[in-house]
Amino acid sequence: MSFFPGKDPLPGDAFACDAIENLIIPRTSDIGGFQVRRALPSRQRRLVGPFIFFDRMGPAILKPDEALDVKPHPHIGLSTVTYLFDGEIRHRDSLGTEKVIRPGDINLMTAGRGIVHSERTPDNLRGHPLLMSGLQTWLALPDDKEEIDPAFAHTEKSAMPLIETAGVRGRVVIGSFEGMTSPVGVFSDTLYVDLDLQPGAKFPFGAAHEERAVYVLSGEVVISGDRFAADQLLVFRPGDQITLEAGRDGCHLMLFGGAALNSKRYIWWNFVSSSKERIEQAKEEWRTGRFDIVPGDEEEFVPLPEG
Template structure:
């Protein structure tokens, strides 16, 4: 979730696989019983394609009486992508959108010049134990679209293409892979896929995107003879085909996210929930939030996340 004050990730040990440019070990924060691992951004690697932020939420079980309550907070210059494996979250935003995100759906909220949203456990689920597991990623918008009109889009899980082989099952979230293409809007060339590799199976990552990385969710993977455990981000060298295998000692196979796309044409700055190619624009957004000039979230007007100090 975008408000979680996760600690910065750290680079991993040197890797013997030439095709791997960067190994990142996410830092883990416990936020009210919900474990959050932040893999991007880091000092060593700021972006992979347009991906400037990568948070792994859970898996966790919230006890009866516990809930996710992300109060209204602003964004500029990015698209948030919320993708759940388990659990449900009610999304509200300043465009008037209100909907419950279901597992496997893609929630793409594009902030452009400014949007405010909240993310909370649905009222009908409160009072009972709730499981939650998923990802929230941010895509920096290209220069020409940083100040676009905000827009929200939800794509149901059933509308996402899935490719199957005896070795793997891959759901295409954004972009195209192995001949299948997602209907989710791209504002710059983007690749995002949810891939489950069967025990002893292999998956070929073609050199179709300028920048590519995987995040290992479960199990362990083998690349060029080296084994990598869960909760590692591996960013690959441009132009190389990568074969990812489920490590032999992982009886349940491996679950990975593949992501990346074309590199942005200019540098991006990130401060709190704001992303921009201009430091001055971020300062402007800070002042706008501090002085109440962003729009309100209908149905969630009473609370908000204050501007952080410093």
């Protein structure tokens, strides 16, 4: 999904905590009845580990006459990660995949040399109010994986390791964390953890991963005495031991990061690559209809943006 037309986020507020390298306030846009907040890429930070794109969708209630309808569009050089808290989305792609994703599940679509997909509200949910909330992120692929064959994988919520400790509950969505490893397969060191902290609860965020960040989904998190509200992205300095502490109303966080890429990545529309020439090639292929079609969703598509 890449329907959000917003520009880069604006610089965030000042902060005192030395362990925080960047504080990013996402730029918000209204898309089809609900808000989308884009935290990455930004002016301050292009990537955190392999994460080159980070969108917070909703939360919002789609009215009976509204629906999510992201028409078929292409990707190269990345894996898309769709993770919902509320609602459902029907995914279709040019591999012939058709899958409805529900809260807590993961859709991991690896574009590699090229894939086309659409994301829409399932037919059985249209005509009714629908609560929608979730995240969509992109993982830039390592240099030697940028042109691999496209693939799709769906992982159920029940397969992800559960974090349960005093005042803390969550799941290891991707990667390894606190001795637990998710079954979701990715191509480089990647961390993606969904974490709920009860009021006043504390949780350590170790320095095992090269690059680390936290997105505050709701509530307030306290770090070294500084308080950070919902819809702020905090990127931490490498090597520091961090303690996450929930504010008086608790907090819901997404922890993410991983190993930095070995080379620069360019991003244009839905295309990510280490080569500007490869992006130009992909643009021409989409313009001239050389990408594959999406079975079951052949009538519409998103045209190549101008400029």
